Amino acid sequence: MxxxxxxxxxxxxxxxxxxxxxxxxxxxxxxxxxxxxxxxxxxxxxxxxxxxxxxxxxxxxxxxxxxxxxxxxxxxxxxxxxxxxxxxxxxxxxLADLDIDDLQEGVSATAIDYLASPPAPMMHRAHTLRAETFERLRSGHHRPQDRSDLYVAAGRLSGVLSYAALDMGNAEEALEHAAAAGRCAECAGDAELAAWVAGTKSLIARFQGDYDRALKYVRDGYQWVGHGHGTGEARLRCGEAQCLANLGDSRAANANLDAAESARERIRRPDSLGGMFGFSRAKQSYYAGSSLIWLEGGPDAQRAAREATTAIELWQSGPAAERSLDDERLAHIYLATARVQLDDVEGAAEALAPVLSLPVEDQISWILKRMERVAGMLRSSRYAANQTASETAEAINALTA
CATH class of the missing domain: 1.10.260.40 (lambda repressor-like DNA-binding domains)
Structure with a gap:
């Protein structure tokens, strides 16, 4: 044919x-x-x-x-x-013969696999594992000393469900899963998970464009941060920077990104679980880039471009288990956004090239939202005579359609 x-x-x-x-x-x-x-x-x-x-x-x-x-x-x-x-x-x-150690290994593998997998199959896997975990909690088929670990496992799996729902564009469902994760953290007395949940709730609020509520979630989360214990403070500081940048406060946003760098330097104990529950150096640069593109350009756009480039390079050269493909793709979009703000349209088109060839199943909601903004910038009267801007905007429209 x-x-x-x-x-x-x-x-x-x-x-x-x-x-x-x-x-x-x-x-x-x-x-x-x-x-x-x-x-x-x-x-x-x-x-x-x-x-x-x-x-x-x-x-x-x-x-x-x-x-x-x-x-x-x-x-x-x-x-x-x-x-x-x-x-x-x-x-x-x-699951037939799954014991507590196997269950925890399943949670750990899911947290790592999520970084390089589409959200739908990860949602199914997390739901299946969480159902097993809840059944053990309800039925009492566990040793008393395992109860806290089961709540942590259930909370982590609820966190996976929250991220998957958000990546598929369902913010309200994501918030319900995050609330369940927070309840599990409370039952287990796990401050690290509680801090992660606070950051995730803020992320969901940012997705919805409610930056005042997102800022409240972040600041509530600081109570769970221990000095030198994991990357929780660095993640929350970066989340606060995103809120402040979207609220137009360049000085405070940059100050929080600097504070996140200081928090990382103070880390003495690593995160208890990596993958989507960790906050790698690449992820921190990614957050910085994704924050500063919401300001007026100039020095903020220059720093955003540097940070996004650093994130991409770190993911591409680092361990495969730490490489977050969705975030790496988004970093390309943030780099393109910063370059447009700096009037480098050709550089922006180059940064977007890997994203424009994505198959439909890899086009998570974040990618579509952020690409539409770049297209709008390229369609402005400033670039009316720029053929690269016109072609790139058309290519974005074809993708998001």
Missing amino acids: TTFPELLREWRQAAQMSLADLAQHVRYDRTSLHNFETGRRPTPLSVAEAADEATGANGALVAEWHREDAARREAAARHRVRAAALAMSRDLSA
């Missing part, structure tokens, strides 16, 4: 148009059009519509574009369901 790229080339040739001729009609450069015809880049709907009209395809190109788009979406949906079902089956098979 003829694919859209093949059909596009056939109709162009039938209309006796060169790549350059058609490029003028679709408002893309010749190289981009060549990539559309060879299938190296997905074709935006606007290009399909303009090419259909220019070549006299009479709706054939647009119809094929919609058919292939529907097929891609259906395939992505099937992939998600299959991955989730397989993950649950494997988890269920392994």
Whole structure:
């Protein structure tokens, strides 16, 4: 069956148009059009519509574009369901003889695997493990000394569910899971988990754009931070910086990022669990970059670009178990945002290139939200005559559609 790229080339040739001729009609450069015809880049709907009209395809190109788009979406949906079902089956098979040590290993593996996995299968795995944990707590099928550990495990798994729900765009569900994690931390008397929950609640509020509430969550969390015990204070300081930056306070935001650096230097005992419950040096630079892009540019944008670049480099060169793919992709978006603020449109397009090629199942809600902001910046009158800005904005629109 003829694919859209093949059909596009056939109709162009039938209309006796060169790549350059058609490029003028679709408002893309010749190289981009060549990539559309060879299938190296997905074709935006606007290009399909303009090419259909220019070549006299009479709706054939647009119809094929919609058919292939529907097929891609259906395939992505099937992939998600299959991955989730397989993950649950494997988890269920392994739960029959699960003891407390195996359960804790499952929690640890889930925390690490989350960094490089789509949220849906991780949600299924965490739900399955948490159901086992709750059943033991309800039934009393555990040693008395294990009760606190079971509450911590249940709290960690609730935290995984919270992150997964937020990554899929369900902030209210995420907050309920975070509240459950906080209750488990309280029952276990675990200050480290309680501090992590406070930071996560603030993250959810920031996702919702409620920065005053997000700031309250962060400041409530400081009561759980022990001197030199893990990365909790550094994470909360960075969360406070994000709140303050979004509220327009550059000086206070930068001061909190500096305070986070000092807190990291005071760490004497590592986090009890890594993965999504840790706060690596790369993650700290990522938070700094994601904070300062909400200010007025200038020195803040320069620091944001440096920090985002550092985060990307640390993740790419560091241990695989600490590499957070979603955050690394977002760091590319924050780097692009800072570069646009610094009028480096070509540099911004370069930073976005790895994100623009993502398959549908990897486009978490954070990526879509932040990419839309970059597109809006590139569409401003300031860059009306900049072809790179126009092409990049179109590519973002194709992705977020």
